[in-house]
Amino acid sequence: MNSSAKNHSLLQVAMIGGAIATTATVSLFGPAWTRSVRAALQDSPKAVVDQVWQLVNSEYVDGKFNQQDWLAVRKNLLSKEYSSKEEAYVAIREALQKLNDPYTRFMDPQQFEALTNQTSGEVSGIGIRMELNETTKRLTVLEAIENSPALKAGIKAGDEILAIDGKSTQQMKVDDASKLIRGKEGTVITLRLGRSGNNIDLKLTRAKIEVPTVTYNLKQEGNRRVGYIRLREFSAHASEQMARAIRKLNGQKVDSYVLDLRGNPGGLLQASVEIARMWLDDGGIVRTVNRQGFNEDMKANRTALTKLPLAVLVDGNSASASEILTGALKDNKRAVVVGTQTFGKALVQSVHELPDGSGLAVTIAHYYTPKGTDINHKGITPDIKLELTEAQERQLASNPQLIGTQNDPQYARAIAVLSNNTFATPPINPTNQPMRLGANELKF
Known part of the structure; x- marks a missing residue:
């Protein structure tokens, strides 16, 4: 760790x-x-x-x-x-x-x-830390937490979060994004990620995450x-x-x-x-x-x-x-x-x-x-x-x-x-x- x-x-x-x-x-x-x-x-x-x-x-x-x-x-x-x-x-x-x-x-x-x-x-979510990047003004992954759905799905530091369940994150605050990402354990969430100029859609199942x-x-x-x-x-x-x-x-x-x-x-x-x-x-x-x-x-x-x-x-x-x-x-x-x-x-x-x-x-x-x-x-x-x-x-x-x-x-x-x-x-x-x-x- x-x-x-x-x-x-x-x-x-x-x-x-x-x-x-x-x-x-x-x-x-x-x-x-x-x-x-x-x-x-x-x-x-x-x-x-x-x-x-x-x-x-x-x-x-x-x-x-x-x-x-x-x-x-x-x-x-x-x-x-x-x-x-x-x-x-x-x-x-x-x-x-x-x-x-x-x-x-x-x-x-x-x-x-x-x-x-x-x-x-603990939180119920996918297990990422994120920030609003000062340069790009986009929500950006800082870290995928150990043993989390995010890490298992291949989410990496630097990935940009473009949409959460189809909702654009443009001009979205970190706290508001966190509320959308968190949810009941076992429910499914879809993220659209930006990585190296490509867009990736990922479905993840929320789980209990040790913070x-x-x-x-x-x-x-x-x-x-x-x-x-x-x-x-x-x-x-x-x-x-x-x-x-x-x-x-x-x-x-x-x-x-x-x-x-x-x-x-x-x-x-x-x-x-x-x-x-x-x-x-x-x-x-x-x-x-x-x-x-x-x-x-x-x-x-x-x-x-x-x-x-x-x-x-x-x-x-x-x-x-x-x-x-x-x-x-x-x-x-x-x-x-x-x-x-x-x-x-x-x-x-x-x-x-x-x-x-x-x-x-x-x-x-x-x-x-x-x-x-x-x-x-x-x-x-x-x-x-x-x-x-x-x-x-x-x-x-x-x-x-x-x-x-x-x-x-x-x-x-x-x-x-x-x-x-x-x-x-x-x-x-x-x-x-x-x-x-x-x-x-x-x-x-």
Whole structure:
């Protein structure tokens, strides 16, 4: 899975969060509900309204609900009549706004489906990455993903996508094309491709595709063999993809690593812990504290895949699960951190699916780095702060192939530090058994 560091389209964290997963079975009706209330609200828009209230009431991290009378909120919600689900959704969002927490949010069925598709680390489609070529102004294939219908059908990087099921892609945006290409597993799609001046019509059957969130390659930097790994999000498949990358690079006899978390908006809490354990043999990873003050400490468990020198690249868009991993590596002196201040999100969410296909994300805990640092609204300060100029940012944005090369100032600085061996080796701490995470404890 040796690939370049080209960007690909991802849903933005501000809209639906980073990578998370649906929860295990949850109780949709709180114990306060009587049978008569349940019967009265069944199949009514009010049912979803009260389910959301119940979940927030039982799980939300702030027991004072941002100084709101949460019981009065419920009374007000149930005193209204809702003529449609959409009207109920508006009322739910207005009620949640009282918490002043952008991460506790309601998702309609379409938003929730998009979220679960992303966080599963899988999509139903044909398995291509594409871009709108700046020169030709045509949709162009960047890569056919491993084991995908596209790769098996012979689609190649550089192929132009001229039509999708007979619909011309002229002036079509990447996101709009993606919506047309994705679809139910097992359904058929026809693409017209342009290749070397010839047009090719291909019929493909959509399948479940594991989305690559880890890209990696071996770089020869002077006399150093550097394993460069870029992690774009902490999806359900991120940890297994990271393990494959480290093992592959170990087999290529690298002598150091650069882990690039720039632009990574976060993901599964469990994935961040599992990946931290691939780099750390001992030491704490993260501590979470819920509304009742219960502390849960996640620790390394002697399963590190490498002890080679490591540099981590971060920026202002490295958030949540990225900060858990960065904080663990920094506090344990396992890596030197290079870049700019991270985003500063130290909250954990739980995600619930509701019976009508909508969903709710609820902030359930606060987290702290191994040294007990609260990074919320502050972020993590790199060991080596290096801001990119506007010109440098524009150059990397317009030429993604330069990311992770000597033309990338932050990467180049990391290589210089690794070459000088100026940072501490991993400390030896007493081994502690890790505490297990619940299926619905998520970080995004």
